[in-house]
Amino acid sequence: MNETNESWLKRLKATGSVRDDALSALRDVLMSRLRKTFPSQTGVDEAVLEDVSQEALIKTLDNLDQFQGKSQFTTWATTIAVHAALTELRRRRWKDVSLDQTLDDAARGTDHAVDTSAGPQVEVERKALVEAMYQIIDTELTDKQRTALLAELKGMPLEEIGRRMGSNRNAIYKLTHDARKRLRQHLEAAGYTVADLQSA
Amino acid sequence: MALSRREIDVLIKSVSLTRPDEVTCDECLNDLAEFAEHFLEGKSISESLRAVEHHLAICAECQEEYQLLLTALQSEK
Numbered sequence: 001m002n003e004t005n006e007s008w009l010k011r012l013k014a015t016g017s018v019r020d021d022a023l024s025a026l027r028d029v030l031m032s033r034l035r036k037t038f039p040s041q042t043g044v045d046e047a048v049l050e051d052v053s054q055e056a057l058i059k060t061l062d063n064l065d066q067f068q069g070k071s072q073f074t075t076w077a078t079t080i081a082v083h084a085a086l087t088e089l090r091r092r093r094w095k096d097v098s099l100d101q102t103l104d105d106a107a108r109g110t111d112h113a114v115d116t117s118a119g120p121q122v123e124v125e126r127k128a129l130v131e132a133m134y135q136i137i138d139t140e141l142t143d144k145q146r147t148a149l150l151a152e153l154k155g156m157p158l159e160e161i162g163r164r165m166g167s168n169r170n171a172i173y174k175l176t177h178d179a180r181k182r183l184r185q186h187l188e189a190a191g192y193t194v195a196d197l198q199s200a
Numbered sequence: 201m202a203l204s205r206r207e208i209d210v211l212i213k214s215v216s217l218t219r220p221d222e223v224t225c226d227e228c229l230n231d232l233a234e235f236a237e238h239f240l241e242g243k244s245i246s247e248s249l250r251a252v253e254h255h256l257a258i259c260a261e262c263q264e265e266y267q268l269l270l271t272a273l274q275s276e277k
Contacts, residue, residue: 032276033272033273033275033276034272036271036272036275037268037271037272037275038268066230070231070233070234071233071234071236071237072233072237075233075236075237075269075273076233078233078269078272078273079229079232079233079236079265079269082265082268082269082272083229083265085268086261086264086265086268090261106201106202106203129212130208133208133211133212133215134201137201138201149211150201153203153207153210153211154207157261158225158259158261159261169225169226169261170224170225170226173224173225173259174224177218177222180214180215180218181218181220183211183215183218184215184216184218187215194216197212197213197215197216198216200212
């Protein structure tokens with residue numbers, strides 16, 4: 001039988017064995033779900049899952065008052081656990097990659113932006129759009145906006161960009177959002193419409 | 201500057217979807233559990249969840265977390 005949200009909250013806010021039992025039950029739910037979500041081939045072993053579950057339990061307890069009851073309590077806790085697991089995975093995958101390395105790749109990589117196999121007119125228009133975007137990125141964005149946008153395009157997770165810029169994922173999202181708004185504003189000033197972008 | 205065709209495609213798409221006001225990753229994650237349950241139950245979504253849907257269309261990381269959350273929830277069905 002599914003436990004109600006009220007029951008979870010009551011037990012987790014209790015003391016002694018009632019709370020310990022609830023924590024143990026929640027940990028079992030999270031471990032079971034994480035095992036199915038991150039099978040061993042993803043590089044997440046049992047020890048990592050244990051750490052992530054523990055971290056998720058602590059965060060869940062710290063944020064109990066923020067749970068608004070709009071979903072099942074265990075779904076909410078699973079969101080926290082999945083986020084914790086992916087944050088750890090991303091940190092591991094990117095631990096040896098610097099921001100400079102990533103930006104060098106954006107500056108010096110081979111330009112495959114134009115595909116000559118497409119129709120010539122389409123490609124001429126696309127080339128002009130790409131050049132306009134490059135120019136806006138070079139001249140109209142702040143250094144921080146440009147860095148965040150290019151690193152994100154190169155696949156570096158926002159959390160990892162934030163770690164390297166002394167910031168956090170939320171703030172980096174805001175930087176890339178500001179960069180996109182500025183790009184769009186300048187493209188529209190140059191005569192590009194949303195339809196132009198969608199068909200490029 | 202030299203971005204790949206795929207990177208350019210991602211940039212063009214995200215610029216075309218850009219709105220003046222967008223929810224942040226934290227705001228998206230706060231409502232992700234509710235959004236996932238609505239999706240799994242086939243329910244229509246409210247205006248506030250539309251903002252989550254829009255964020256997921258732009259933010260690859262939140263989209264990845266959402267897909268894995270669905271996997272976790274569906275694994276019990």
